[in-house]
Amino acid sequence: MKAKKLTAIFMAAAMTISMTACGSTETPAATEAPATDSTGTDTAAETTAADGETTLTMWTIATESDAFHEPYLKAIADYEEAHPGVKIKMDTFENESYKTKIKSAVAANELPDIFFTWAGGFSADFIATGEVLPLSDYYDAYKDQISEAALANATYDGTLYGSVTNTPVSLMFYNKKIFDANGLKVPETLDELKDVCGKLKAAGVTPIATSVKDTWVFNMLGDGLTLKSAGPDATAKAITRQGVTYGGEDFLPAAQALVDLRDAGAFIDGATGLSNDEACQEFYQGNAAIYFTGSWMSGSIATDAPTPEDFDCAPIPVINPANAKLTDFMGGGSDTLMVSAATENKDLAAQAAFEITRDVSKYSFTSGAGIPAWKVDYDADVSPMTQKIADYCTNASSFTLWFDTLMTSEDAGVYLDLMQQLYVGDITPEEFDDAMNTQLGN
Amino acid sequence: MNRVRRNKTAIILFIIPTLILFCTIIIVPIFMDVYYSFFKWNGMTAPEFIGADNYIELFSSKAMGFPRTIKNAFILAGLSVFIQLPISLFMAIVLARGVKWEKFFVALFFTPVLISTVVIGQLWLKMYNPQYGIINSFLRLVGLDNLCRTWLGDGRTALPAVFVPILWQYIGYHMLLLYAGVKSIPEELNEAAKIDGANSWQIARLITIPNLKPTLQVCTIFAITGSLKAFDLIYVLTGGGPAHASEVPSTLMVDMIFGRSRYGIGSTIAVFIIFLCFFFAVLIKKVFKTEVD
Structure with a gap:
């Protein structure tokens, strides 16, 4: 009799709990940057190989079907060429599920070295946890290439926390x-x-x-x-x-x-x-x-x-x-790369965040996927519509x-x-x- | 065997691994869930204790509409018990009676259970599509254009439209359970009834169904608790929309936690889902017991 009651409760519990499995449906489409060796693990910590090579882990939403996939791959290749001995390992996730993923990562304090996020209110909670590295000190090296106005959304209480790729409207x-x-x-x-x-x-x-x-x-x-x-x-x-x-x-x-x-x-x-x-x-x-x-x-x-x-x-x-x-x-600059405060290579990761966003800004503009947030100091042969949008942005009286x-x-x-x-x-x-x-x- | 059963150390040794798993995966999270339901927490920064405010908001906030999600879940539970189970029962009895290609049909009706819910959701999404979906196309073909609807986007049809695939998918599941139950009834009972001149309907009503009670009880518990925590198909088909028309407690919970970073109120909803499932599991036990007496 008692045993029966217990079985009933046990069963009910088992059925109730089976729903907790529903929460995480994201399937990370892990994408390796072309030049990256596949020794990187899924953990946020970077691995330093025997030959002194440093690997930085980066999360983005530039999945293979995304218009930003190619620009990211090219930007990573450029970065790795300019910085021998540093490898970027990019993991990509689908947009909607990434919003859940990144929040969970912040909650568990398991952020990768560099991560994509949306500036503004979305990331305000992340900044409040103190898990994001302030980038104000690193900005000086790039201030000729990107204006403070373009970074306004990634600036919280006067401190810069991220670098943006482009300014969609x-x-x-x-x-x-x-x-x-x-x-x-x-x-x-x-x-x-x-x-x-x-x-x-x-x-x-x-x-x-x-x-x-x-x-x-x-x-x-x-x-x-x-x-x-x-x-x-x-x-x-x-x-x-x-x-x-x-x-x-x-x-x-x-x-x-x-x-x-x-x-x-x-x-x-x-x-x-x-x-x-x-x-x-x-x-x-x-x-x-x-x-x-x-x-x-x-x-x-x-x-x-x-x-x-x-x-x-x-x-x-x-x-x-x-x-x-x-x-x-x-619209305005919202697609942002931020750096984890827990990264072991703060300087490298901060530098990478700026340089990768700069190159993504460039390559996404030339491919027609985005309007650059960074100064255009190169010849860009873009479609008339992309050029028209870029002109709108240049002549905009305000961005909200x-x-x-x-x-x-x-x-x-x-x-x-x-x-x-x-x-x-x-x-x-x-x-x-x-x-x-x-x-x-x- | 008996010696093992009498050995207390052996009993404890065998039970402990499962007990530890059961506690860490089920019991501890339930208590943590209840604990978090008393906090205002965004999942990242420090939680703030707010007492029973989450519970008060849950039932008083018109915008959140929690009572309506409970109502929707109850409608689904009702449909499962009074529409899904009878169909499953009918199919189980007919198949177990021995029709041609019995095994084939059992497997066929069970396939929807095996297919990933997301795939089923995509299938039905296409069927419900207002432009090229098979349902609207068929209605136009037979000249019933005025019956065409945006099935999943219309507040009046969204709820029934998500319930149909849910009921459809698990008919096969209950059928399989009941089919096994029917098969386990001793053949002599049927033969004796036949000799006494009982027809098929009388055998089903007086022999098969009474003997199926334990299986029916399990099916009812599954159907009701399954309805109370229904999530996946609704999430794929409408996400609870439009404007909460097809919202159920679990989709509201996900929206609160991941859409609005309100872990506290999400935990409160989870507490209610757990409570309701326990409550109904025990209630059904009781109902079936009095029936037997």
């Missing part, structure tokens, strides 16, 4: 062919955008492809419209809890615009069920005319779209010209980091959630702003 990508066929002009204000969407809809073309399932895609438009309504200063202060209320006539029109566009049928059918990849395909295939996303899409268009020459890009339209200009951009990167991860989680609820109609624009204020402590 949010843009409105559109299909020139569809626009020409319908006699449309590229919209520069919200009213023009609504007008364009109405005409496209009437012509039987899906105006905007997006993914609300992968909420960050929808937020590329949401963040952008908020910026173009409230302006860069108010936007950044509101979402980083610096005393600006999220709401009122500065903020409400942005949330209202999303709802208006949705009600007008501007978004692709089933946006809540489509992933970013699926929605992109609809855009590449010419089934939708507009896609709001990061500048990295210009690299993907070149490789994935059947007719790359049909596509072009423009800044996100302005809602309130009193607060924001066409040349205000969402994406909400989910700039906010702390808790605030960002709530924001992503509320955006989805706004889209499906669970909450009104007013309720959205109220909920944001509650979360942001106003």
Whole structure:
């Protein structure tokens, strides 16, 4: 009798616990840099071989299918050539699972020598643990090549903690062919955008492809419209809890615009069920005319779209010209390499972080994958669209980091959630702003 | 053998390795989980003790919607017991009765259990795709365009749409358990019933099912606890979306811990999942016992 009860409890426990195995689904696609010998182990500690060779371990998200894979490999090769006796061992991970992986590594204090992360609020918790090496002392050697402004997001309380590769920005990508066929002009204000969407809809073309399932895609438009309504200063202060209320006539029109566009049928059918990849395909295939996303899409268009020459890009339209200009951009330097404070070769690792980001900046620009954060002191033969984006960045009046990167991860989680609820109609624009204020402590 | 059983040292020696594993992998984490549920902790910096605040927030926060995730889990548990198990039972009895290609069908129905859940998730994702998915394509083909939906993206259909693959996948699992149970019932009982003039339905109802009680009990426990901690397929198909429509406790827990770095509240959710699973396992034991009496 007793034994039976015990068996029952034992079994229940066994079943309950089997779920803990679900948490870690990431499959690290370990990629060795070409010139690296495969003696490196998976541990964060560097191995010093008998011949005095030093190996630095680096984690990135430049998987083989990623546009940054080649730039990283080339940058590592350059670094190893310039520093004989130092080898870089790169392990790559898929973007989403890496966010979990890097947080766990910080929690367990098992960071590799050099690691990729997103500057801004995402890494603020990492810095607070003291596990990240301050890089201010090493910056002097590179200050002619990269400006302090470009590194602003990786600077916490006046101390620099990382070096960035490039400055992606949010843009409105559109299909020139569809626009020409319908006699449309590229919209520069919200009213023009609504007008364009109405005409496209009437012509039987899906105006905007997006993914609300992968909420960050929808937020590329949401963040952008908020910026173009409230302006860069108010936007950044509101979402980083610096005393600006999220709401009122500065903020409400942005949330209202999303709802208006949705009600007008501007978004692709089933946006809540489509992933970013699926929605992109609809855009590449010419089934939708507009896609709001990061500048990295210009690299993907070149490789994935059947007719790359049909596509072009423009800044996100302005809602309130009193607060924001066409040349205000969402984005900025966020792709960052940081160095573990526990590394045995602090100087080497810090130097490598700067030099690898510098070379990735260069090689990703020439391949069309990214807009350089570092000074361009070389001849770059790039596609017209990449050059256009680089010019946008040069002439930008401001950069505001994406909400989910700039906010702390808790605030960002709530924001992503509320955006989805706004889209499906669970909450009104007013309720959205109220909920944001509650979360942001106003 | 008897001598070994009487030897206390031998008993302890044999039990200790498992006991140590059981404690370190199951008992200790449960207590740590309860401990962390009293803290506000981002997993990295020092935890801050906040008493029962996590528990209060869990049930009072409308934005988090924890009660709704519990409701969803209960719906799934109900569907598992009242739809999935009867289908499994029916298939088990029919197959065990001896149909042509019996072994082949048993293996066939069991294959979904063997396939990786992520693969199954991808399969169903493609079937549910609003543009080219087989479900919408079929509806358009037969002229039922007005029934086409964004199955996984519509708040009204997302929950049923993720439940269908979950129920479908494990029908084979319960069928196999029940099939083995039916096979173990002595053939003489069936023969005796046949001689007394019982038809197939009467044999199933009066001989097979009563004798299957112990197996049915195990299946019910598996179905209910499995539903309460359902995670993988939902995570692959919708991630709990859109706007929490298909959220269950475990997807909410993952979102809280890894999406928002809130380990404290994530632990609180885990405490509830563990509690509910224990509670139902014991409850089902009780229900089946009174049935037997």
